[in-house]
């Protein structure tokens with residue numbers, strides 16, 4: 001019988017990537033996958049790295065955040081990006097894949113690897129020894145409970161109704177202005193919140209539009225009692241709007257304690273936006289969780305004065321989502337602070353999306369191998385998209401922590417002011433790839449060989 005050097009839990013996007021990175025560095029990996037013995041609410045097959053919804057891994061362009069992240073992963077030798085490239089479909093500027101061919105290629109590559117030993121079954125406890133937990137947003141209940149006990153978090157299951165996030169530079173000021181309610185700022189004279197004012201007419205038109213808008217259908221697993229109970233404390237705007245004309249004005253859109261500097265008066269209603277990242281480039285719409293269809297969200301939220309030109313880096317959505325409060329628990333190397341031989345990766349750490357999840361698996365796999373070899377785990381530079389994303393999820397404000405997709409707002413600002421957005425994003429990409437190359441040199445990181453297919 002072969003001994004195990006590393007246990008990886010979950011053969012999804014993150015877990016298979018981590019297992020490949022480890023195995024190619026000569027470690028013996030035991031990879032646990034509970035499907036098909038135990039199914040999740042969203043997966044349909046027993047294949048690894050199944051794409052549960054869209055078949056797109058986002059833009060291929062370097063001047064787009066997901067394009068840059070994928071290129072960085074290619075340079076680090078990502079097995080997942082390689083398999084996606086090999087099964088790509090024509091899709092303009094996006095990397096869309098044949099989802100069946102993609103997950104079959106991942107399954108075949110991982111299953112055929114002599115250093116990877118697959119166990120089909122549910123893990124209900126956290127193993128001793130070098131381990132990577134990559135069990136995803138639909139982590140089984142028993143394992144979620146154990147992770148919760150170990151990390152001191154009472155519950156990790158969220159029935160998410162996420163609020164949209166916009167870039168600060170796309171908010172028009174005025175009419176938007178900075179102020180905290182009753183001027184209760186945290187010390188910054190400018191005001192911690194950005195406020196968008198609505199007069200009565202604008203408010204009524206907004207409420208009518210929200211009520212009439214098309215909603216996303218909830219899947220059956222998302223309609224259970226627990227979800228409803230949770231949402232009572234975190235109601236989507238469309239549910240509130242349906243409860244009465246004034247419900248939003250007395251809820252997330254209440255204007256108390258605020259004064260529009262243009263009129264000197266309190267507006268009829270207000271949408272408040274709160275800073276969402278350390279760099280202060282992203283702002284979320286406070287209390288604006290929603291399950292409206294995405295084109296509807298874009299259309300209706302742009303009715304809000306100040307948000308006519310809003311650039312959305314995340315739109316609202318609802319689904320079961322298991323994630324830990326990573327800023328409290330994890331190092332940027334993805335090691336648990338309280339147990340250095342335990343790594344977490346994938347959507348469970350809040351790096352949102354297929355590519356963000358695989359990116360975490362890539363880093364955790366590299367770092368678990370480095371730890372096994374007695375080397376210092378790698379921390380990726382914040383100028384790279386990989387480093388910026390991992391830095392965000394491990395250092396965001398734990399009070400408001402929510403999963404985050406790769407986006408340019410996470411990167412440190414450029415030292416020079418580049419006015420044209422396209423040029424600026426290209427500059428971010430150049431700087432990111434250069435920073436990644438520097439880190440690969442410094443850590444002596446060479447990309448591993450990829451599956452032959």
Ligand SMILES: Cc1cc2nc3c(=O)[nH]c(=O)nc-3n(C[C@H](O)[C@H](O)[C@H](O)COP(=O)(O)OP(=O)(O)OC[C@H]3O[C@@H](n4cnc5c(N)ncnc54)[C@H](O)[C@@H]3O)c2cc1C
Pocket residue numbers: 009010011012013014015032033034035040042043049050051052053054055121122123124134135136137138139140143319320321345346347348352353354355357358
């Ligand atoms: C309903 C839904 C729709 C989504 N749609 C999209 C989308 O369209 N685009 C996008 O970019 N992202 C989407 N996401 C977010 C995210 O990108 C995906 O969920 C992604 O698959 C996460 O990768 P992962 O590796 O973290 O988890 P997964 O790919 O889910 O892999 C985790 C694996 O762990 C296994 N597992 C769980 N518990 C155990 C256990 N106890 N023992 C053994 N195995 C276990 C699971 O069976 C699963 O195979 C969606 C998420 C959900 C829930």
